[in-house]
Ligand SMILES: Cc1cc2nc3c(=O)[nH]c(=O)nc-3n(C[C@H](O)[C@H](O)[C@H](O)COP(=O)(O)OP(=O)(O)OC[C@H]3O[C@@H](n4cnc5c(N)ncnc54)[C@H](O)[C@@H]3O)c2cc1C
């Protein structure tokens with residue numbers, strides 16, 4: 001197996017108040033079966049032996065589902081592969097001698113904490129503002145009491161597949177969170193269980209999104225392209241429709 | 251230490267109903283004054299925190315990820331069991347109970363398991379009401395699939411992302427309580443110790459991972475929902491951050507730890523591809539519903555799989571277990587794969603893999619149906635390995651997946667420390683020596699939504715007069731100082747080896763000696779090996795960065811330090827249990843055909859360990875398991 005030699009230009013930033021800047025590192029002899037994050041592990045072990053502080057980055061499941069990993073690779077959130085999180089990207093998609101730039105998500109609502117780690121708690125606050133169905137434990141009717149057509153269930157699932165990573169925000173020139181918000185809004189407004197709070201939900205979530213400092217959606221569609229779960233921009237249209245109907249009436 | 255399981259009297263079927271209707275209640279006015287700490291926001295923790303808050307308690311919730319939604323439960327793929335009998339195939343509470351007891355190889359507690367089966371149906375109702383998009387039939391009703399080790403279809407699923415959808419449901423309930431101010435959420439906080447006052451759990455010390463600050467939190471009760479410890483093996487299907495620290499600190503503060511050596515090795519994972527490997531990826535067990543497992547009949551046959559004709563393939567599970575075939579339980583399937591590979595029939599570069607083949611299924615059902623069922627798993631496999639499972643069989647190998655062992659709890663889910671509860675994967679309660687597929691999600695949500703909220707009232711109803719204890723109490727100060735000391739020691743160690751390299755070496759020892767098979771002499775050696783490596787760790791480990799800012803290396807070092815101590819306890823536990831049962835296979839105890847040989851006379855108990863100091867052997871206590879309803883027989887899947 002031929003080893004892969006790479007030059008990495010990585011954003012290093014000590015803390016949220018530090019200015020930060022790029023540092024360049026060489027890594028050599030990598031196996032092309034490695035994942036991108038395993039490549040980062042190799043770099044970090046190398047840094048430890050050189051008495052340099054390892055690069056901080058978020059990750060946990062390494063299976064593309066927790067939404068924790070978040071790197072902008074050569075200018076693209078989660079790198080070059082369609083429908084793929086950083087942790088699921090493998091080195092076989094890079095060539096010997098490549099120079100790879102690695103940066104954190106950049107958005108006003110996602111301040112950098114350290115190196116490649118950002119604060120995405122604004123997403124949690126959006127969900128807290130109304131991204132749920134109000135049902136207390138123990139008060140639910142039988143699961144089959146409300147039949148839901150298969151296609152509706154499937155469509156709700158497609159929206160629910162969002163992993164909350166924030167790539168949509170990172171790639172949007174306005175740093176809008178519309179794809180994230182609309183995915184949750186649509187999942188719940190497609191389902192019969194979600195109807196009672198439908199109006200209120202979209203209003204509250206949109207208001208929270210705005211107050212967190214996310215920008216407005218101008219329909220460029222970049223979010224859909226970079227979303228590792230390929231969530232459709234159609235949900236933004238659906239959300240806007242719900243929102244407008246509410247606010248024209250009232 | 252006295253182990254009182256507090257199982258209610260009366261017939262098995264009415265224990266829980268009677269308990270619920272007679273358990274003391276806490277009045278709404280008093281609930282508002284009672285504070286509960288819930289550590290962990292996986293299925294168990296998020297469901298418990300939200301339910302307790304809905305009931306009126308004041309809840310504080312902690313997780314080490316940047317959001318509660320990212321707990322390891324998010325990664326569960328296959329599904330969740332429930333005795334709904336929607337398929338009219340003969341399922342019932344009793345059958346789910348029976349399958350779980352049998353699947354656990356008769357090493358779990360009847361009363362707890364029965365209750366689990368009993369509440370399972372409500373879980374599905376609750377999740378549907380939250381908007382969890384489960385798979386549906388064309389008529390709009392809920393769909394089911396069957397899962398390894400059972401003969402009914404009782405598994406509910408949401409494509410291959412059931413854990414994600416269930417967790418997002420629980421997270422939404424939690425978010426609602428956070429917005430109402432009933433739960434105070436602490437993300438990126440790690441619990442580093444339990445605080446005990448007058449013998450009771452009264453709080454925790456947590457570290458803010460971003461600032462390095464230590465904080466003290468009081469609680470009338472403390473609930474641990476901190477997940478499993480599979481990462482002691484270094485390589486496992488668990489998320490990278492999964493760790494034993496919270497449970498381990500509890501153990502060191504007097505909570506007994508049961509059956510640490512009962513670990514589950516999942517048969518269908520993507521094989522290791524090199525030294526750099528950081529984790530292993532599970533390929534859902536549901537694949538065994540349609541995939542067939544085989545190896546070449548000829549040793550060292552290195553033709554490509556498609557060139558090996560049908561009659562030269564050994565479908566060894568179908569051969570050895572005609573009744574269950576490819577659907578035998580996990581422990582049986584894993585050992586059978588190991589047996590073939592040990593004998594030299596393994597495939598792939600390392601010889602440590604077997605084939606999981608969909609050719610028959612594609613011919614029988616068509617590519618579209620196979621893709622509808624498993625498309626996302628096939629894509630994931632392709633992404634990781636670069637191979638296309640539609641045209642060439644997958645290569646799979648067993649990997650560490652789940653830990654049945656954990657903190658000992660009684661029927662109330664309370665540990666041996668009064669006021670300290672353990673729920674979800676971090677307790678030992680329901681799965682005995684082996685867990686059935688799709689039952690961990692069920693247990694986590696059962697504990698959190700439907701069991702703990704009742705049982706905790708029994709304890710708290712006696713505690714309504716306790717006013718919050720100030721956190722300048724010496725017990726808090728002492729616990730915080732201990733934690734600080736430990737971090738200082740790690741940071742000032744000036745060693746020469748990375749934390750990662752120590753973890754990798756520890757994992758190799760635990761995998762080699764306490765993995766798919768174990769034997770006396772190697773366990774004895776392993777105990778010494780681990781001790782030596784632990785000493786080296788404390789002498790040579792190098793942790794860079796400082797304690798006042800975000801420092802993932804430091805966090806990891808603390809977790810690995812605890813894994814060392816746990817690893818040693820696992821070896822002791824495995825050494826002490828002179829029988830083979832479930833995930834614990836002792837080479838000395840097997841039948842002529844190589845099947846596990848249980849010893850019910852001597853070992854029908856939960857091995858429960860009491861901590862006596864890092865350099866002192868722990869004390870073993872036995873909780874005898876009394877089978878009144880099910881009669882243990884040899885598990886046969888033939
Ligand atoms: C790949 C994979 C697939 C699976 N598929 C299935 C399946 O299909 N069906 C099934 O039934 N089971 C499945 N399982 C098992 C199941 O997912 C787990 O057993 C279950 O989700 C555990 O839930 P939990 O709530 O107990 O813990 P976890 O989800 O692990 O949550 C632990 C929580 O504790 C927190 N925590 C831990 N330590 C600390 C600390 N010291 N301080 C603060 N917080 C802490 C974490 O932040 C996290 O929030 C699967 C497991 C894996 C690995």
Ligand code: FES
Nearest residue numbers: 060062067069087
């Ligand atoms: S680490 Fe979980 S999605 Fe990448």
